[in-house]
Each structure stands twice: as C-alpha cells, then as structure tokens.
Amino acid sequence: MRFYVNPASVPYRTLSGGQRMPCIGMGTFGSDKNTAEEIAGAVSKALDMGYRLFDCASVYCNEDKIGEVFGNLESKSIRREEMFMMSKVWNDMHKKGEVLLSAAKSLKDLQLDYLDAYFVHWPFRNYHAPGCDGDARNPDSKPFDKNDFMETWRQMERLYDMGLVKNLGMSNMTVKKLNDVLPLCRIKPALIEMELHPCFAQPELFDYCVKAGIQPVAFCPIGSPNRPERDKTPDDVTDIETPAVKSVAERNNIHPVNVCLKWEVKRGAIPIPFAVEEEFLYSNLKCVTETELSDKDMEELKSADCNCRLIKGQVFLWEDAKSWEDLWD
Numbered sequence: 001m002r003f004y005v006n007p008a009s010v011p012y013r014t015l016s017g018g019q020r021m022p023c024i025g026m027g028t029f030g031s032d033k034n035t036a037e038e039i040a041g042a043v044s045k046a047l048d049m050g051y052r053l054f055d056c057a058s059v060y061c062n063e064d065k066i067g068e069v070f071g072n073l074e075s076k077s078i079r080r081e082e083m084f085m086m087s088k089v090w091n092d093m094h095k096k097g098e099v100l101l102s103a104a105k106s107l108k109d110l111q112l113d114y115l116d117a118y119f120v121h122w123p124f125r126n127y128h129a130p131g132c133d134g135d136a137r138n139p140d141s142k143p144f145d146k147n148d149f150m151e152t153w154r155q156m157e158r159l160y161d162m163g164l165v166k167n168l169g170m171s172n173m174t175v176k177k178l179n180d181v182l183p184l185c186r187i188k189p190a191l192i193e194m195e196l197h198p199c200f201a202q203p204e205l206f207d208y209c210v211k212a213g214i215q216p217v218a219f220c221p222i223g224s225p226n227r228p229e230r231d232k233t234p235d236d237v238t239d240i241e242t243p244a245v246k247s248v249a250e251r252n253n254i255h256p257v258n259v260c261l262k263w264e265v266k267r268g269a270i271p272i273p274f275a276v277e278e279e280f281l282y283s284n285l286k287c288v289t290e291t292e293l294s295d296k297d298m299e300e301l302k303s304a305d306c307n308c309r310l311i312k313g314q315v316f317l318w319e320d321a322k323s324w325e326d327l328w329d
Contacts, residue, residue, distance in 0.1 A: 003282035005050035007082065009289045013270060015167055015190045016213045019116065021084040023265050024288045025053025026281070027219065027274035029060050032228045034276055036062035042276040044069045047076055049282055055193075055217070055272040056110065057088040057121060058102055061130075063109035071111035085112055088121035088171065089156075091316070094148065095125070099155035103164060117191055118159060119169035123149055123177055124327075126316040141318040143326070146180045157187045167191060169217070172313065175208050176329040182212070193217040195311050196269055197224075197260055198304035199239045210268065221271035222260040224310050237308040244304040248297045258287040263301055266293050 011023040026046045030039050039062050043054060047069065056063050073080060087110065093102040103118060125148060126141035159165040170178075171193035182188060192209050194202060196218035209216050220227070223239030239245055240256035249256040257273075257280075264271040265288050275281045293301075312324040321327075 003045075003049050003278055005282070005285045005289060007050045007052050010050070010052075010285070011265070011288065013215055013268070015215055016188075017167060017190055019084075019166060019190075021116070021215075021270065022051075022053040023270055024261065024285060025055055025084070025086075025270065025272045026051050026284075027055045027272040028062060028066060029057065030274050030276065031060055031062065033226060036065040038276055040065035040069055042281065045278055046281050046285075047073075047078060049278075050285060051281070052078075052082055053084045053086075053270070053272070055086045055219075056106070057090070057119075058093070058106050058109075059088075059090040059121065063087065063106055067109045067111040080112075084116045085110065086117040086119065086169070087115055088119040088169075089152070091122050091125055092127040094120075094152040096151060096155070099152055100159065103159050107164065114163060115165050117167040117169050118156065118165040119171045119191070119193060120149075120152055120156065122172050122313070122316065123170065124316050125152075126318070128315040136315055137317055137319050137321075139319060141316060143318060143321075144177060146184075149177075149181055150184050153181065153185060157185075160187050169193060171219075172311075173205070174329045175205055178208065178212075188212075189214055191215045191217050193219055193272075195220045195309060196264060196271075197221055197239050197310075198245055198263055198301050199223060199237045199242060199306050199308040200310065201302075201305040203305075206267070206269070216269040218264045218269040218271040220310055221264050221269075221273050222257050227310060230315070231311055233312070235308075236310060237306055239304065242304045244300050244302075248293065248300055252291075252293070252297070254287065255283065258283065259293070259297075259301070261287055262293045263298065266298060 012020040087106040089102045167190040169191040170189045245256045249259045314324040
C-alpha cells in the first residue's frame with residue numbers, strides 16, 4: 001500500500017491500569033462537513049494505513065456506519081486486541097440508567113464487545129438541539145453540579161465493573177471540577193480529553209493530569225481550522241499560521257500541522273486529529289514515527305500559547321450565565 005505506517009513503529013503510552021495505547025489516533029467528529037459514510041470510509045482507509053486508535057462518540061451520529069468497518073476487522077487481518085476504541089456518553093444521557101443504555105447503543109452500533117475507553121463527554125447535563133445557533137440557551141441548562149456528575153460517574157464505574165469498558169475517561173474538565181470529583185471516585189479516570197494545541201497549551205490542567213497519573217488526550221490538536229462556524233469568534237488564532245509554529249516548521253522542513261502533532265506527542269499527550277483525505281491521514285500518522293522536536297523547538301513553541309480556547313461550549317450556558325468563561329470556572 002502506498003500510504004502505510006507499521007503500527008509497531010508508532011510509540012505507545014501506558015495507562016494507569018497497565019493498558020497500552022498508541023500515541024496518536026483518528027478523531028471521527030466531522031458531521032458538520034462530512035457524511036457518516038464519508039467518515040466511515042476514512043476510518044477504513046486509516047485502518048489499512050496503520051491507525052489503531054479511534055475516538056468516537058454517540059453525538060457524532062456516525063457510530064453505526066463506522067461499526068460496519070469494525071465488524072469486518074478479520075477481512076483486514078486485524079485482531080480486536082490490536083485496537084484501542086473510545087466513545088463517549090452525550091449530555092442528554094446522564095441520568096440514572098441512561099449511561100448504561102448509551103454505552104450499550106455505542107457498543108451495538110460499533111459492533112464491539114467492549115470499549116477500551118468510555119468518556120463523560122461534557123461534565124453537564126446541558127443539552128442543545130443539533131445545529132442550533134451558537135447563542136442558543138436551553139432553559140433547562142444549569143451550572144456544573146458535583147452531585148449530578150457523580151450520579152453519572154457511578155454508572156461509568158458500573159460499566160467498568162461489568163467489563164464493558166476497560167478504562168474510564170472525563171472530558172472538558174477544569175482543575176476546579178477535578179478537585180471536586182476525584183476524591184469521590186471509586187474508580188478514577190485513566191484518561192482526560194482536553195482541547196490542546198500550541199496556542200492553547202493548558203499547562204495547569206495538563207500538569208495536574210500528569211501528576212495525578214491521568215493520560216491527557218488532545219482534541220483540536222492542530223487548532224481545528226475546520227470547526228463549525230458557531231465555535232468561531234473574531235479573536236481566535238490559527239495555530240498553523242503563528243510565527244513560532246511556522247518558524248519551527250521551516251527549521252525542521254515539515255508542515256506546520258506536523259509541528260502541532262509532534263509538539264503534543266513530545267509533551268506526552270495523545271492527539272486525535274480528524275481527516276478524511278488519504279494524504280492527510282498518512283502525514284498525521286507518519287510524522288509521530290519520525291524525528292521528534294528538539295528542546296529548542298519546544299521552548300520556542302511556548303511563545304505560541306495565547307490561551308486561545310476554540311471550543312468554548314457557549315451552547316451549554318444556562319440562562320443567567322454571563323459568558324462562555326462561566327463554563328470553565
């Protein structure tokens with residue numbers, strides 16, 4: 001195959017429970033621009049190319065189509081044990097009994113017997129209608145509630161006890177929220193998904209997770225230039241166009257996208273970039289098997305961090321919230 005990376009050449013991370021996972025994977029959120037069939041086709045190409053980590057979610061509305069690919073792993077001579085499969089429970093399925101139903105549907109849709117990791121997608125029960133305006137407010141939305149979250153987490157722990165999920169994860173958290181809930185967890189998260197790119201390095205949250213033995217997983221790892229319009233604001237910065245990223249790219253004779261991915265891997269995070277084009281899928285995977293960034297590169301990239309959060313989550317705001325910053329403490 002013209003585009004192929006030996007999975008054995010991709011570095012791995014070892015989770016707190018001992019399971020290994022590749023240091024890069026493929027994200028599958030692209031429903032604003034790509035059909036479920038197109039994304040499933042890209043997943044099939046990625047498998048052939050050497051990808052073994054895939055990040056899915058029920059709200060992406062494509063798990064059933066992706067499952068048609070995973071249901072035929074044997075035809076690709078790939079064993080399930082080689083894969084690391086992740087999914088997430090959406091905000092409207094947090095109440096008692098609903099997390100188990102959501103996980104069961106994801107397993108059925110993905111044609112899997114278990115998930116390697118299952119995440120609480122957002123730490124709220126705040127729901128918004130698909131495709132709603134970015135300024136929409138649901139009257140039922142409310143601020144983060146520790147007790148509500150722990151009711152959800154107890155169901156996550158039950159999934160783990162049942163063997164349906166190998167590792168538990170949280171997503172879109174803050175240090176304050178983690179301080180509230182981690183002491184209450186019987187089974188602590190092995191992974192946390194967070195927005196992470198050179199212009200939004202989140203050093204406090206990142207270091208907190210590392211110190212706690214929680215593996216950071218980076219979404220929007222290249223700054224998500226193709227994110228939905230509702231998530232864009234005039235003050236946003238494009239990572240691959242910043243001077244530091246461009247400078248490091250030129251010095252290493254690589255694309256700025258590769259700089260972002262190498263930066264994440266060098267830090268110890270696991271990026272999950274989304275792509276459907278074969279050449280981009282290949283470039284994303286291959287770059288982590290090549291020469292890593294130098295300490296000089298990493299030092300220069302610190303100057304790119306301007307605290308530019310791109311996925312602000314404003315659609316989850318409650319009626320008397322002042323701005324999206326309220327979601328992030």
